[in-house]
Amino acid sequence: MKINKSSTKKIQLAWNSVYKNEYDEGLRFLILGLLDKDFSLDGVIQEIKNKRPIQYIIGEWNFYEGTYFVNQDVLIPRPETEILVDHIKNNFLNLENVLDLGTGSGCIAIEISKIFKSATIFGSDICEKALKVAKKNNNQSNNRVNFIKSNWFSDIEGQFDLIVSNPPYIPEGTKLEAGTLFEPKVALFSKETGLKDLKKIISEAINYLKVDGTLILEHGIGQSSELSSHMKKIGYKNIGTLNDLKDINRFVYGYK
Ligand SMILES: C[S@@+](CC[C@H](N)C(=O)[O-])C[C@H]1O[C@@H](n2cnc3c(N)ncnc32)[C@H](O)[C@@H]1O
Structure with a gap:
């Protein structure tokens, strides 16, 4: 009706x-x-x-300048993550190759593909069902993102100017709020107080970045300093942090 x-x-x-x-x-x-x-x-x-x-x-939700088909196989795109897209829009003049790890609905990769019209964009996820949603969203948009099934970097090839990720970062065992209960656990939880996936991405991304390429990550509350230290240890330079809409440290970045 x-x-x-x-x-x-x-x-x-x-x-x-x-x-x-x-x-x-x-x-x-x-x-x-x-x-x-x-x-x-x-x-x-x-x-x-x-x-x-x-x-x-x-069955859909707005993210940045698009409307995204969503179901319980993907995280509902969050307003915080729009800050990430906005930062990328405002801080990069030209991007040739971009990788969005853990793409979910595809929202980050697809919005970046609309901003950087000549860039080659890849979105990867470990979850086949999430990739199905991402491909549907891509088809409804400009169809410019290439999607790959990969366990973080297991099936990734190439060198990128920018690697972006909003990986799972909630410490395992955390009691979820009512709405979040319906979201896929693989999109939410990470071991080692929520840092395992973030640290793995930091450790491996450096091998997939071009010289001066950037890694930028969304993370949970209170994780910023440990992630910055890990980036330093791995060899990133010009490490910095960004805040979310509530002025809480939410993003960390570094250059190869
Ligand atoms: C927090 S969600 C982010 C989704 C989307 N990028 C967004 O910002 O709305 C994290 C995503 O990472 C994916 N993921 C979890 N573990 C992964 C792994 N080992 N390799 C690749 N993707 C993974 C999940 O399936 C999920 O889609």
Whole structure:
């Protein structure tokens, strides 16, 4: 069915029974997201009751300048990660080869491909199902990203000007908030207090960067100094950090 006065009312009632008139913004986004869509009212009401994130109920979400198809095989693109794309847009004049490791929905790689129109862009992920979503998003966009199944660098070849990644960084065993419960665990958790994947990427990326090439990573709260030290130990130069929208250290970068 399509959204109308009666279905809106029923969705609102279901929403308020679950969220008790809190999180009104979520209800607003849900109604907006369902505009022009064909949906099952009973299905939507059930998903509200299950507290499934609205992004998965709607099946898409906006990221930077695009709209991305999402399902439970991929992380819901986050506003923090838009800062990463914006930083890349504002700090690089020209990029020839870019690699986005752990591409998920493909959101970072696809947005970069729209900004750097002549660059060759690769997006990789260990998860076949995530790559299926990324390819669908790529097809709906400019189809300029090449996707590869790879366990971090296992199947990566070549040298890049820029390697970017938003890898899993939540320490294993952390209790997740309600919305995050639905997201793929492989996208969220990392061993060694959340640092194992980040450190592995830092250690190996240096072999895949051109001279003066950049590695830039998103990370969790409180991980910045240990990652900066690890970058230094591996041999990166001009190491720096960037903050997120809440002014918390969220990104670390370094040059080969
Ligand atoms: C936090 S999500 C980021 C997704 C997307 N780049 C974004 O920013 O919305 C991390 C991604 O890394 C992928 N991943 C986890 N372990 C991996 C590995 N060993 N090799 C490659 N990708 C991996 C997950 O499947 C997931 O898509």
